[in-house]
Amino acid sequence: MKIHEYQAKEILARYEIPVTKEILCYTTAEVETAAEQLGYPAVVKAQVLTGGRGKAGGVKLVRNAEQATAAAGQILGMNIKEYTVEKVLVAEGVSFVSEIYVGLTIDRNTKSAVFMASKEGGVEIEEVAKDNPEAILKFAVDPDLGMAPFFARKIAFALFEDVRLVNQAVDLFTKLYKVFIETDASLVEINPLVITSDGKLLALDGKMTFDDNALFRQPEILALNEPSEDEKKEIDAKDKGLSYIRLDGSIGCMVNGAGLAMATMDMIKLYGGEPANFLDIGGSSNPQKVIDAMNLIISDKNVKVVMINIFGGITRCDDVAKGLIAALEQIKITIPIVIRLSGTNSKEGLEILKSANLPIVETMSEAAEKAIALSVDFLR
Amino acid sequence: MSILINKNTKLLVQGITGRDGGFHTQKMIDYGTNIVGGVSPGKGGQSVHGVPVFNTVADAIKATGANTSVIFVPAPYAADAALEASEAGIELVIIISEGVPTLDMVRITPYLKKKGTKLVGANCPGLISPGEAMVGILPGGIFMKGNIGLMSRSGTLTYEMVYQLTHSGLGQSTCVGIGGDPVAGLYYEELLQMFEEDPETDAIVLIGEIGGDAEERAAQYIKKHITKPVVGFIGGLTAPPGKRMGHAGAIISSGTGTGAEKIAAFEAVGVPVAKQPSEIPELLKKLLKI
Numbered sequence: 001m002k003i004h005e006y007q008a009k010e011i012l013a014r015y016e017i018p019v020t021k022e023i024l025c026y027t028t029a030e031v032e033t034a035a036e037q038l039g040y041p042a043v044v045k046a047q048v049l050t051g052g053r054g055k056a057g058g059v060k061l062v063r064n065a066e067q068a069t070a071a072a073g074q075i076l077g078m079n080i081k082e083y084t085v086e087k088v089l090v091a092e093g094v095s096f097v098s099e100i101y102v103g104l105t106i107d108r109n110t111k112s113a114v115f116m117a118s119k120e121g122g123v124e125i126e127e128v129a130k131d132n133p134e135a136i137l138k139f140a141v142d143p144d145l146g147m148a149p150f151f152a153r154k155i156a157f158a159l160f161e162d163v164r165l166v167n168q169a170v171d172l173f174t175k176l177y178k179v180f181i182e183t184d185a186s187l188v189e190i191n192p193l194v195i196t197s198d199g200k201l202l203a204l205d206g207k208m209t210f211d212d213n214a215l216f217r218q219p220e221i222l223a224l225n226e227p228s229e230d231e232k233k234e235i236d237a238k239d240k241g242l243s244y245i246r247l248d249g250s251i252g253c254m255v256n257g258a259g260l261a262m263a264t265m266d267m268i269k270l271y272g273g274e275p276a277n278f279l280d281i282g283g284s285s286n287p288q289k290v291i292d293a294m295n296l297i298i299s300d301k302n303v304k305v306v307m308i309n310i311f312g313g314i315t316r317c318d319d320v321a322k323g324l325i326a327a328l329e330q331i332k333i334t335i336p337i338v339i340r341l342s343g344t345n346s347k348e349g350l351e352i353l354k355s356a357n358l359p360i361v362e363t364m365s366e367a368a369e370k371a372i373a374l375s376v377d378f379l380r
Numbered sequence: 381m382s383i384l385i386n387k388n389t390k391l392l393v394q395g396i397t398g399r400d401g402g403f404h405t406q407k408m409i410d411y412g413t414n415i416v417g418g419v420s421p422g423k424g425g426q427s428v429h430g431v432p433v434f435n436t437v438a439d440a441i442k443a444t445g446a447n448t449s450v451i452f453v454p455a456p457y458a459a460d461a462a463l464e465a466s467e468a469g470i471e472l473v474i475i476i477s478e479g480v481p482t483l484d485m486v487r488i489t490p491y492l493k494k495k496g497t498k499l500v501g502a503n504c505p506g507l508i509s510p511g512e513a514m515v516g517i518l519p520g521g522i523f524m525k526g527n528i529g530l531m532s533r534s535g536t537l538t539y540e541m542v543y544q545l546t547h548s549g550l551g552q553s554t555c556v557g558i559g560g561d562p563v564a565g566l567y568y569e570e571l572l573q574m575f576e577e578d579p580e581t582d583a584i585v586l587i588g589e590i591g592g593d594a595e596e597r598a599a600q601y602i603k604k605h606i607t608k609p610v611v612g613f614i615g616g617l618t619a620p621p622g623k624r625m626g627h628a629g630a631i632i633s634s635g636t637g638t639g640a641e642k643i644a645a646f647e648a649v650g651v652p653v654a655k656q657p658s659e660i661p662e663l664l665k666k667l668l669k670i
Contacts, residue, residue: 259534
């Protein structure tokens with residue numbers, strides 16, 4: 001789960017990590033008042049749940065009321081990667097001597113949290129990782145020790161020579177690790193963390209994402225969730241036991257299991273088609289799920305054909321077949337369907353479908369080829 | 381032979397009185413797995429499908445000599461259940477539960493390592509040594525005893541592959557579902573080594589997925605340590621960046637962990653990668669010269 005910069009910095013501030021003074025605003029008038037209050041120069045920053053806002057023109061430095069009004073007018077309502085900017089953060093302008101990157105995330109290889117730091121802060125860290133990977137220092141944190149004082153010192157001395165900065169950094173890194181663990185974060189990042197002109201460490205930006213699996217024990221974090229329209233559809237699907245992600249193609253997919261669902265999308269692409277969605281109906285055999293899944297797929301008007309790929313393990317093919325028949329009785333479906341059933345009780349499932357006169361194929365590749373052919377025919 | 385589980389496996393089911401635990405206990409018994417006991421705190425003394433239930437793992441080991449445990453308890457309690465099994469002396473723990481918090485897995489990893497407990501999962505379908513034992517939720521009927529070792533991050537995709545293998549007359553020594561979570565137990569490198577050392581495994585199938593760099597690392601490991609033929613498959617080549625496709629691990633972020641990079645890494649060390657599941661048997665037969 002993602003949260004906004006202002007929310008991340010509120011959490012960091014709660015752990016006494018120094019962050020810029022700032023005010024959240026929803027209107028141009030609020031921006032003017034906020035900038036006036038904080039003093040010029042100030043920075044107006046779009047608050048959207050996606051990256052790349054700087055490049056999109058969603059961050060502006062303003063030196064007077066006129067510029068503040070203009071920036072607010074430009075940024076509020078702006079579209080950044082399909083997200084509309086509804087709020088902006090007005091932050092105090094800070095003069096600083098250098099920019100650093102610090103972050104914590106989970107490392108699959110060491111199976112622990114890893115602290116990342118770079119003297120090349122202020123730019124997109126992904127670009128640093130690509131162009132100059134040695135510039136990013138990585139420190140795997142032993143889960144039993146946590147951010148022990150010696151360990152925080154080790155990181156701090158790798159970044160700073162001035163012992164006054166080292167002391168501030170040790171304190172800050174300890175708190176950052178505490179935030180990471182206590183909120184079940186999957187990422188916490190300060191970029192840039194600056195050294196101000198008067199020698200203080202200060203977080204100019206903040207980013208946090210959280211482990212969805214742990215939200216059950218993080219009610220305060222969960223309360224910050226602001227799903228987008230597409231995400232709402234995904235959440236609604238999740239409540240019904242379905243895992244759904246909308247894509248741009250014309251071939252609707254219904255598959256059991258995430259891995260097979262991904263392989264099905266790959267197969268469609270391999271044969272020259274475009275999948276309209278990722279949809280995993282999960283492992284149970286509830287016919288209602290098939291009905292819900294079918295409704296979800298055809299709610300996307302780009303879908304020209306539905307391809308069903310079921311490999312029965314725990315899922316029983318005869319249950320899926322029954323669900324399909326029920327779905328087709330309940331919903332009026334005007335587009336063609338291609339079905340591939342294999343595995344547990346596939347014989348029984350195929351019998352049921354045969355009697356309903358539904359098109360069945362034997363393998364995944366046949367299903368993909370047929371679905372693509374049908375989608376083209378349908379367009380004609 | 382086989383790896384991790386066989387006829388001598390004495391299995392406990394933690395969470396045996398739950399709906400899933402009970403259902404799959406019956407399936408595992410039907411397959412011929414030697415289930416010696418179940419654990420469900422407060423329900424000691426009962427029995428499920430004829431299997432005696434104990435309050436603690438320690439009690440269960442004392443009474444039955446169990447050496448392996450499979451965990452079906454709800455995700456918030458799964459990590460604790462694994463610690464209990466490890467502390468009591470279980471050698472191999474398999475967590476089937478889906479949705480275990482990542483930091484729980486991070487926290488238990490050092491302890492299990494210290495105790496020498498092997499872990500498979502979480503969020504996995506389990507493992508099977510065909511004709512000997514099945515631990516987890518795998519559909520036993522599609523597997524066939526043979527000499528192909530298989531490891532996979534995905535459940536149903538594994539079934540698809542195994543179905544293709546079995547239909548082509550290629551049986552399996554052991555198939556391991558390693559799970560789709562970012563922090564999991566046994567992974568490619570450990571399993572590759574086990575298959576390398578298993579006299580009954582002649583070739584290995586590695587089913588990977590987009591996200592992370594585990595496949596790239598596995599490729600390097602194969603180059604250095606594995607002499608048996610390996611065939612690969614990568615799921616999710618067409619998944620859009622930044623989207624979580626069911627598996628938390630399967631997220632491409634910022635140019636790393638893409639399918640193309642993984643395929644290139646395998647091909648660079650002489651591991652052929654199948655474009656679709658149905659190509660796997662042919663690739664294997666070519667390498668095994670059959």
